Amino acid sequence: MEVKKEVEIKLEKEDNMKNLILESPLPDCVKSEPCWLGIDEAGRGPVLGPMVYGICFSPISLKEKFGEMGFADSKTLTEEQRESIFDKINEANDMIGWMVEVLSPTFISTSMLRRTKYNLNALSHDCAIRLVALAIERGANIAEVYVDTVGDPTKYQEKLKGIFPSIDITVAKKADSLYPIVSAASICAKVTRDKAVKKWKFQEDINTEDLQYGSGYPADPNTKSFLANNMDYVFGFPQFVRFSWSTAAIILEKDAAPVKWEDDDEDENADKSNMALTSFFCKKDHNPKMDRHIYFKDRCIETVKKL
Structure with a gap:
């Protein structure tokens, strides 16, 4: 072949x-x-x-x-x-x-x-x-x-x-x-x-008839039009789009549904009825602010105390 x-x-x-x-x-x-x-x-x-x-x-x-x-x-x-x-x-x-x-x-x-x-x-x-x-x-x-x-x-x-x-x-x-x-x-x-x-196969429900998306470069008018017309309010862009690009991120921030992420840190002002279960297993004088960040824990990075 x-x-x-x-x-x-x-x-x-x-x-x-x-x-x-x-x-x-x-x-x-x-x-x-x-x-x-x-x-x-x-x-x-x-x-x-x-x-x-x-x-x-x-x-x-x-x-x-x-x-x-x-x-x-x-x-x-x-x-x-x-x-x-x-x-x-x-x-x-x-x-x-x-x-x-x-x-x-x-x-x-x-x-x-x-x-x-x-x-x-x-x-x-x-x-x-x-x-x-x-x-x-x-x-x-x-x-x-x-x-x-x-x-x-x-x-x-x-x-x-x-x-x-x-x-x-x-x-x-x-x-x-x-x-x-x-x-x-x-x-x-x-x-x-x-x-x-x-020959891109869209996995999403997109009308590909007469679909034009140009070169894919952010400045291309056809690319801009594709991004503007093919964004789902909840799910964002098709997999054809590199959503890590600032061009796509700006459009999502402006026009897509807002997303509120759960905060892992406990609210200092929360009452006991809303306290996390793990808080009952901490020492009485435990200060969460003194905990090492998960980034350092995951990488087994310790504080240097002596040189």
């Missing part, structure tokens, strides 16, 4: 609330020869849809032939040009391998909003590391890695070098315009995200 068609089928069939790994067959040459590998992402900024991380790898000995394929940063190409180059990548399956991970909007939002802080940079780093490790696990002989930076390039490079000490790693700003292998990864990621967004 044609690889691109297989990607489309998997995107249609899989649960889009979960992350998904898609990959090409592994050419024999990438197992036997030292390879260079590029990493890039698509969809970091939009409030709608998944973020996709992609890697592409090929033997170092074929760098010149690889460069003749006309790769460029996916953002500088039209959709038709990206599709055409993605076809070339799959046709050259005797010398090129690729892999992408589709990170669902639900995963992105719940990760960023969990109690222990997990920001988008850390999430991106972990995804890139996971893909490189997976390529190696599949049998690819990775000798060089080129990465379009997320955050400080020096710190990111040191982090990757600590995990993959035997690999020559280069982290650079705008690596997608400097290294063809990163450009190829960028195209794989962008084509996959475009297909995921176009």
